[in-house]
Amino acid sequence: MTLAFYLSAVVAVIATALTITRLHAIHALLYLTVSLLAVSLVFYTLGATFMAALEVIIYAGAIMVLFVFVVMMLNLGSRAIEQERRILKPGTWLGPGILSLLLMVEFGWLLAEAPVRGTAVAHFEPKEVGIALYGPYLIAVELASILLLGALVAAYHLGSREPGRRET
Amino acid sequence: MWSIVKTIWTVFLHAFQKRITVQYPEEGFNLPPRYRGRIILSRDPDGGERCVACYLCAVACPVDCIALQATQDETGRRYPEFFRINFSRCIFCGYCEEACPTYAIQLTPDFHMSEYNRRNLVYEKDDLLINGPGKYPGYSFWQISGVKIGGKDKGEAEREARPTDLQSLLP
Amino acid sequence: MSLWSIAVVLGVLFGVLTLAAALIWVERRLLALWQDRYGPNRVGPFGVLQVAADMIKIFTKQDWIPPFADKPVFVIAPAIIVVTVLLAFAVVPFAPGIVVEDLNIGILFFLGMSSLGVYSIILGGWASNNKYALLGSLRASAQMLSYEVFMGLSLMGVVVLAGSFRLSDIVEAQRGLWFAIPQLPGLILFMIAGSAESRRIPFDLPESESELVAGYHVEYSGMKFGMFFVGEYLGLILISSMITTLFLGGWLGPVLPPLAWFFIKTFALIAFFVLVRASLPRPRFDQVMSWGWKTMLPLALLNIAATGAAVLWRQGGQ
Numbered sequence: 101m102t103l104a105f106y107l108s109a110v111v112a113v114i115a116t117a118l119t120i121t122r123l124h125a126i127h128a129l130l131y132l133t134v135s136l137l138a139v140s141l142v143f144y145t146l147g148a149t150f151m152a153a154l155e156v157i158i159y160a161g162a163i164m165v166l167f168v169f170v171v172m173m174l175n176l177g178s179r180a181i182e183q184e185r186r187i188l189k190p191g192t193w194l195g196p197g198i199l200s201l202l203l204m205v206e207f208g209w210l211l212a213e214a215p216v217r218g219t220a221v222a223h224f225e226p227k228e229v230g231i232a233l234y235g236p237y238l239i240a241v242e243l244a245s246i247l248l249l250g251a252l253v254a255a256y257h258l259g260s261r262e263p264g265r266r267e268t
Numbered sequence: 269m270w271s272i273v274k275t276i277w278t279v280f281l282h283a284f285q286k287r288i289t290v291q292y293p294e295e296g297f298n299l300p301p302r303y304r305g306r307i308i309l310s311r312d313p314d315g316g317e318r319c320v321a322c323y324l325c326a327v328a329c330p331v332d333c334i335a336l337q338a339t340q341d342e343t344g345r346r347y348p349e350f351f352r353i354n355f356s357r358c359i360f361c362g363y364c365e366e367a368c369p370t371y372a373i374q375l376t377p378d379f380h381m382s383e384y385n386r387r388n389l390v391y392e393k394d395d396l397l398i399n400g401p402g403k404y405p406g407y408s409f410w411q412i413s414g415v416k417i418g419g420k421d422k423g424e425a426e427r428e429a430r431p432t433d434l435q436s437l438l439p
Numbered sequence: 440m441s442l443w444s445i446a447v448v449l450g451v452l453f454g455v456l457t458l459a460a461a462l463i464w465v466e467r468r469l470l471a472l473w474q475d476r477y478g479p480n481r482v483g484p485f486g487v488l489q490v491a492a493d494m495i496k497i498f499t500k501q502d503w504i505p506p507f508a509d510k511p512v513f514v515i516a517p518a519i520i521v522v523t524v525l526l527a528f529a530v531v532p533f534a535p536g537i538v539v540e541d542l543n544i545g546i547l548f549f550l551g552m553s554s555l556g557v558y559s560i561i562l563g564g565w566a567s568n569n570k571y572a573l574l575g576s577l578r579a580s581a582q583m584l585s586y587e588v589f590m591g592l593s594l595m596g597v598v599v600l601a602g603s604f605r606l607s608d609i610v611e612a613q614r615g616l617w618f619a620i621p622q623l624p625g626l627i628l629f630m631i632a633g634s635a636e637s638r639r640i641p642f643d644l645p646e647s648e649s650e651l652v653a654g655y656h657v658e659y660s661g662m663k664f665g666m667f668f669v670g671e672y673l674g675l676i677l678i679s680s681m682i683t684t685l686f687l688g689g690w691l692g693p694v695l696p697p698l699a700w701f702f703i704k705t706f707a708l709i710a711f712f713v714l715v716r717a718s719l720p721r722p723r724f725d726q727v728m729s730w731g732w733k734t735m736l737p738l739a740l741l742n743i744a745a746t747g748a749a750v751l752w753r754q755g756g757q
Contacts, residue, residue, distance in 0.1 A: 150547070156555065157554050162587070165584055168565075169577065226604050275719065276718045279718035280473070282474065285475055286475070
């Protein structure tokens with residue numbers, strides 16, 4: 101299990117790095133999908149099976165498909181790849197990169213200072229997740245669903261045509 | 269929704285109906301006599317070739333698959349020296365049959381003409397000529413036309429008057 | 440990993456692949472039966488060796504990758520569908536003990552794998568760099584995403600009744616009464632969603648021959664096309680065996696051994712899907728979408744609400 105955990109973690113990191121550096125949008129999205137699948141495996145090895153399944157169904161299976169769908173519709177050509185190449189010049193990313201590296205070093209230092217707890221593998225049945233969501237975290241779930249409902253109504257409003265005008 | 273269920277049920281009942289496929293190579297089947305299949309050259313009831321080598325079939329053919337060469341025997345009767353149909357080009361449109369003034373070229377209800385070698389689909393006169401009158405049993409072109417050939421002089425054809433003797437003063 | 444589990448893995452793998460290949464012949468014979476024809480009956484007894492002939496043909500065909508295609512994606516795409524569908528078979532309990540991995544999230548695993556299968560079609564269509572393929576894959580992504588939503592929802596009634604995501608628990612919960620009876624709406628919804636997910640004929644808009652030539656796999660040939668082809672049949676078997684497991688009591692049945700019951704039920708469902716293919720025409724794309732979102736989704740939600748209410752009411756009565 102530990103080996104599987106580290107393997108999928110490494111895959112996730114590499115895939116994410118490749119997502120950033122790919123010039124072609126679809127290829128980048130594919131690496132992002134692989135990274136999401138690796139994260140789902142990480143969840144699985146840590147015992148959160150329900151979370152792992154949801155990660156695959158919702159993120160990899162639905163949201164990323166929509167991303168690919170939209171990128172496919174945009175029909176990006178060689179011009180887009182040129183633009184990507186310009187953005188990926190060292191001058192563009194060096195500054196933020198160094199600053200992020202500083203933050204990462206600081207983060208690592210803090211982790212090293214913190215008391216070692218070890219990775220606690222605890223298996224959760226989907227039932228327990230459901231009870232936790234609809235018990236102590238009920239307010240959060242309801243708030244999230246209200247937010248999503250709002251987003252749904254807004255998207256429907258934005259997407260609808262003018263009333264009385266029918267497309268021929 | 270109900271119509272979908274009804275459709276599925278109707279199609280399901282077809283499982284118990286007779287299949288309409290004809291198992292072709294094992295089972296034969298009858299084609300109508302005017303089916304446009306393999307082309308033949310027919311003969312008169314008395315056994316002579318009907319074809320007079322007029323080239324009308326070759327002209328009518330839209331894919332130029334008919335080739336022939338006219339010649340005459342010693343009595344003046346025209347016949348094809350060779351008659352060649354390339355069945356790999358033929359589209360079985362039947363225009364040659366319509367163009368033929370003597371009912372010589374006819375299409376038959378036969379289509380078993382597959383070959384492994386394409387050159388075998390070029391039929392010569394020997395392959396095309398049959399020993400019979402085909403679809404028009406009583407018809408004999410030379411007995412109707414007024415042309416003089418061996419064994420039949422002018423005016424001897426059916427329903428033909430004797431030619432007027434221009435030298436004679438008699439009415 | 441014991442010897443038995445390895446045997447099960449190999450058995451499921453080869454059994455399912457052989458079944459998928461045999462289905463090429465079975466489907467053609469069944470379609471012919473319902474259309475008053477004979478179907479393939481020349482190669483071998485009743486034409487069963489037609490499968491072998493098709494295999495030889497498809498393996499020896501030129502494997503053509505168009506020069507304008509996105510090569511790596513083009514090659515990966517057909518593999519994805521076969522891999523995801525075969526992975527989904529891992530959770531199907533064929534009989535007690537004969538299951539590759541009886542996950543406690545079995546249904547979710549199946550849903551996840553079938554949602555990953557969409558990638559195959561989208562990427563195949565996109566990488567072909569062809570208008571028809573692109574249109575086909577656009578349709579596929581929209582259709583499969585929409586039908587996935589209520590496919591998952593239609594199963595939740597079963598989960599509520601059985602109280603578990605584990606497929607063997609669900610089968611055991613049907614010992615008294617098959618879920619097909621209390622969950623009839625769920626069964627019908629899942630059948631419709633399942634045939635949309637495996638792109639069977641009433642929902643084969645992604646590859647509609649009459650307008651998109653062959654949709655997402657126009658540019659594919661040889662074994663790469665064969666993978667899409669086999670993937671569709673694998674999907675059909677998967678959907679049929681999932682319906683068997685979830686609604687028709689899986690391996691449960693009198694007299695015959697459990698495995699035989701499972702296969703009898705699965706084959707009956709496969710035959711039913713072929714019958715549907717023989718009878719129904721293909722709807723228009725906007726009809727498919729509006730039907731999915733405006734009819735099927737509310738019905739699925741109602742089904743869950745009603746099932747939940749019934750379960751709560753029964754618990755309250757005790």
